[in-house]
Amino acid sequence: MTVPSVKPERRRPAVMADVAQLAGVSYQTVSRVLHDSPHVSGETRERVRAAIHQLDYRPNSVAQALVTGRSKTLGVVSFDTTLYGPASTLLGIEQAAHDAGYAVSISSLRSLNRDTVLAAIQLLRDQGVDGVAVIAPLRAGMEALRHVKPDFAVVAVEAGPKASIPVATVDQSAGAAAATRYLLNLGHKTVWHLAGPSDWNDAEERIDGWRSVLVEASAVVPPLLRGDWTPRSGYELGQSLLKIPELTAVLVGNDQMALGLLRRLHEAGREVPHDLSVVGFDDIPEAAYFTPPLTTVRQDFAELGRRCLHILLGRIEGEVGPKRVVVAPELVVRGSTGAAPAH
Amino acid sequence: MTVPSVKPERRRPAVMADVAQLAGVSYQTVSRVLHDSPHVSGETRERVRAAIHQLDYRPNSVAQALVTGRSKTLGVVSFDTTLYGPASTLLGIEQAAHDAGYAVSISSLRSLNRDTVLAAIQLLRDQGVDGVAVIAPLRAGMEALRHVKPDFAVVAVEAGPKASIPVATVDQSAGAAAATRYLLNLGHKTVWHLAGPSDWNDAEERIDGWRSVLVEASAVVPPLLRGDWTPRSGYELGQSLLKIPELTAVLVGNDQMALGLLRRLHEAGREVPHDLSVVGFDDIPEAAYFTPPLTTVRQDFAELGRRCLHILLGRIEGEVGPKRVVVAPELVVRGSTGAAPAH
DNA sequence: AGGCTTCATGTGAACGTTCACAATCGTATT
DNA sequence: AATACGATTGTGAACGTTCACATGAAGCCT
Numbered sequence: 001m002t003v004p005s006v007k008p009e010r011r012r013p014a015v016m017a018d019v020a021q022l023a024g025v026s027y028q029t030v031s032r033v034l035h036d037s038p039h040v041s042g043e044t045r046e047r048v049r050a051a052i053h054q055l056d057y058r059p060n061s062v063a064q065a066l067v068t069g070r071s072k073t074l075g076v077v078s079f080d081t082t083l084y085g086p087a088s089t090l091l092g093i094e095q096a097a098h099d100a101g102y103a104v105s106i107s108s109l110r111s112l113n114r115d116t117v118l119a120a121i122q123l124l125r126d127q128g129v130d131g132v133a134v135i136a137p138l139r140a141g142m143e144a145l146r147h148v149k150p151d152f153a154v155v156a157v158e159a160g161p162k163a164s165i166p167v168a169t170v171d172q173s174a175g176a177a178a179a180t181r182y183l184l185n186l187g188h189k190t191v192w193h194l195a196g197p198s199d200w201n202d203a204e205e206r207i208d209g210w211r212s213v214l215v216e217a218s219a220v221v222p223p224l225l226r227g228d229w230t231p232r233s234g235y236e237l238g239q240s241l242l243k244i245p246e247l248t249a250v251l252v253g254n255d256q257m258a259l260g261l262l263r264r265l266h267e268a269g270r271e272v273p274h275d276l277s278v279v280g281f282d283d284i285p286e287a288a289y290f291t292p293p294l295t296t297v298r299q300d301f302a303e304l305g306r307r308c309l310h311i312l313l314g315r316i317e318g319e320v321g322p323k324r325v326v327v328a329p330e331l332v333v334r335g336s337t338g339a340a341p342a343h
Numbered sequence: 344m345t346v347p348s349v350k351p352e353r354r355r356p357a358v359m360a361d362v363a364q365l366a367g368v369s370y371q372t373v374s375r376v377l378h379d380s381p382h383v384s385g386e387t388r389e390r391v392r393a394a395i396h397q398l399d400y401r402p403n404s405v406a407q408a409l410v411t412g413r414s415k416t417l418g419v420v421s422f423d424t425t426l427y428g429p430a431s432t433l434l435g436i437e438q439a440a441h442d443a444g445y446a447v448s449i450s451s452l453r454s455l456n457r458d459t460v461l462a463a464i465q466l467l468r469d470q471g472v473d474g475v476a477v478i479a480p481l482r483a484g485m486e487a488l489r490h491v492k493p494d495f496a497v498v499a500v501e502a503g504p505k506a507s508i509p510v511a512t513v514d515q516s517a518g519a520a521a522a523t524r525y526l527l528n529l530g531h532k533t534v535w536h537l538a539g540p541s542d543w544n545d546a547e548e549r550i551d552g553w554r555s556v557l558v559e560a561s562a563v564v565p566p567l568l569r570g571d572w573t574p575r576s577g578y579e580l581g582q583s584l585l586k587i588p589e590l591t592a593v594l595v596g597n598d599q600m601a602l603g604l605l606r607r608l609h610e611a612g613r614e615v616p617h618d619l620s621v622v623g624f625d626d627i628p629e630a631a632y633f634t635p636p637l638t639t640v641r642q643d644f645a646e647l648g649r650r651c652l653h654i655l656l657g658r659i660e661g662e663v664g665p666k667r668v669v670v671a672p673e674l675v676v677r678g679s680t681g682a683a684p685a686h
Numbered sequence: 687a688g689g690c691t692t693c694a695t696g697t698g699a700a701c702g703t704t705c706a707c708a709a710t711c712g713t714a715t716t
Numbered sequence: 717a718a719t720a721c722g723a724t725t726g727t728g729a730a731c732g733t734t735c736a737c738a739t740g741a742a743g744c745c746t
Contacts, residue, residue: 015701015702015703016702016703017702025725025726026725026726026727027702027703027726028704028705028725028726028727029724029725029726031703031704032724032725035704038723039723039724039725040724040725041723041724041725044724044725058469059469059702059703060409060471060701060702060703061469061470061471061703062405062408062409062414062471062701062702062703063409063701063702063703063704063731064702064703064704065405065703065731066403066405066406066409066701066702066703066704066731066732066733067702067703067704067705067730067731068703068704068705068731069731071405073448073470081424081430081433081434082427082430082431082434082628084425087424087425087430088425090424091424091425091451094449094450094451095451095453098450103448103450103466103467103470104448104449104450105416105446105447105448105449106437106447106448106449107437107441107446107447108434108437108438110438123446124446126401126402126404127404127416127446128403128404128405230628231628231629231631231632232631232632234632235632256628256629256632259629259632259633260632262634263632263633263634263636266634285425285573285574285599286574286599286602286629288574288575289574289575289577289578289602289603289606290602290606291605291606291609291634293606358731358732358733359732359733360732368695368696369695369696369697370696370732370733371695371696371697371734371735372694372695372696374733374734375694375695378734381693382693382694382695383694383695384693384694384695387694387695402732402733403731403732403733404733405731405732405733406701406731406732406733406734407732407733407734408701408733409701409702409703409731409732409733409734410700410701410732410733410734410735411701411733411734411735412701
């Protein structure tokens with residue numbers, strides 16, 4: 001003979017109707033308690049709260065999303081989250097989103113062009129997200145955003161000034177300008193620039209800042225060098241730089257390339273900062289421990305993410321909001337820069 | 344008088360019923376076409392496909408999730424996605440998830456302990472994800488997983504061998520052993536170890552691998568040094584190492600600490616690898632450009648993520664699957680190691 | 687020719703919530 | 717004392733899909 005179980009098995013989680021039944025009210029009242037509606041008597045409220053607690057009831061957010069049309073989820077499409085910049089920005093966005101009660105769904109691109117960006121946004125949208133932030137600092141990425149229908153909330157991070165959608169960005173030009181000015185003030189006749197790839201917005205903006213300070217100071221504008229952000233390219237371009245005797249100061253597009261360059265200079269017996277000053281960009285956590293510790297332009301990626309999220313949330317609510325939000329960079333002086341060598 | 348618009352405004356996206364109406368069938372038939380059911384005639388199928396295309400219809404995944412109970416979304420809770428290891432693992436998981444048709448929702452922890460891990464899992468679960476991967480390589484994180492109810496699919500990355508749930512991990516012990524053996528073979532009498540914090544699983548496993556090789560080779564086991572993964576701690580502990588004359592080889596818990604150590608040694612005028620050999624762990628992209636280029640133990644984080652996802656997917660389908668999947672690390676020899684100095 | 691199978695399609699319900707409205711009650715106003 | 721009003725609660729529908737079943741038309745066999 002079978003022993004009947006004492007309690008009827010409740011394997012699946014409790015739903016609103018269960019709570020309503022236990023509290024002796026209708027499901028609508030439960031819903032009201034959940035939303036802190038004023039039209040519930042104190043006593044009922046307590047009874048419902050107790051039932052919720054007892055059954056460990058949790059609202060089904062999928063059902064909520066279906067009926068309200070809001071999923072309380074944001075999408076982030078990003079390029080290479082292994083890099084310090086994008087990773088930190090993503091983290092900033094994500095934490096701000098959670099603080100605002102939103103979940104975050106991500107989509108990393110393997111390659112960055114118009115189609116992949118558009119496809120990623122569409123995928124996220126099909127998934128039901130309320131809005132999307134795009135961390136795709138390439139021209140191609142921004143180009144894609146021009147084709148996004150305006151009926152959907154999209155915000156870009158680090159897009160160029162010509163972007164067609166709202167943008168949160170670090171003032172790259174000001175950062176490069178500050179670094180260049182600082183080097184000139186140390187007595188360097190001019191400053192060379194090892195830039196990032198030309199299809200990256202921030203690379204181009206840094207070039208603008210650098211060049212305008214040189215022009216303003218009536219310094220010679222040396223030819224531009226192009227790397228690809230990797231330490232390897234910094235190392236290889238170091239080769240060319242070694243052949244230029246009058247070179248005393250280099251502004252490098254990011255810290256990784258600066259690392260490669262430092263390495264090449266070290267191998268060639270050039271002393272930094274005695275023979276040559278080097279400034280990086282980003283202030284990655286390792287930068288303070290390079291040989292020598294790197295002077296660099298710090299970007300507050302976390303703040304960038306927060307600002308970006310703020311605009312996005314506004315857009316979702318239908319506000320027009322600012323078209324462009326700018327975060328100020330900061331020059332961090334360490335051991336890789338010094339006075340120009342006496343000739 | 345008003346001019347009637349030619350088409351009735353269709354502002355909101357098309358739903359199944361719209362497609363059905365246009366194709367002259369019932370919504371069920373549309374659903375069947377979408378799911379490639381064999382019970383649809385070729386002609387009808389074509390008609391429905393055309394309607395889908397014409398209306399740019401996209402299934403509402405929220406509604407699908409509600410009725411099927413599957414959201415085709417996975418959650419990832421991670422600790423510090425700014426670090427190279429977790430970031431790469433996350434990327435691996437995410438790309439594998441997308442390939443398998445799953446979306447990925449993330450939750451980064453600001454602090455790592457039992458409550459935060461559990462809360463993050465619960466949040467993701469309330470959000471409706473089908474399963475969760477936890478990148479929380481601390482004891483505390485693993486401890487938390489013990490309290491997860493078994494009715495939900497959870498997989499851990501880099502958990503210790505005593506974990507109560509399935510785990511994907513790199514064989515840290517083997518990696519440390521390989522590096523230690525390699526140094527002994529170069530003629531070093533023994534190898535020191537600058538380990539990570541004791542509450543990190545991988546730190547402890549590396550210690551095991553290192554110690555067992557020394558014992559096996561009848562080498563002296565020097566006292567253990569503890570850092571906190573940061574370059575700063577490597578730099579500071581370098582101070583202590585400088586005072587030990589017989590020290591010729593150091594295995595460092597990660598590349599960042601190795602960077603700090605290299606910097607300290609450089610400042611003290613010690614030549615690496617001539618006076619001293621240094622081996623790191625992880626093979627971060629910068630490691631090849633340290634001064635000197637760092638010999639290190641590479642971990643294939645992307646593969647780790649892929650394997651982890653594979654287990655998780657299995658769990659969701661209800662398979663029992665392997666309890667533990669191990670990825671082999673690889674020793675990458677560069678310029679920071681060499682023969683022991685002759686005394 | 688009747689019954690049985692097979693295929694193609696349609697119908698009703700369900701998932702768990704919110705929205706708009708209806709109903710009920712006690713009480714204060716005139 | 718009748719009315720109206722505010723507070724509180726309940727009801728029916730809707731969101732867009734899938735599941736389980738019902739229906740109807742062919743086709744085949746004996």
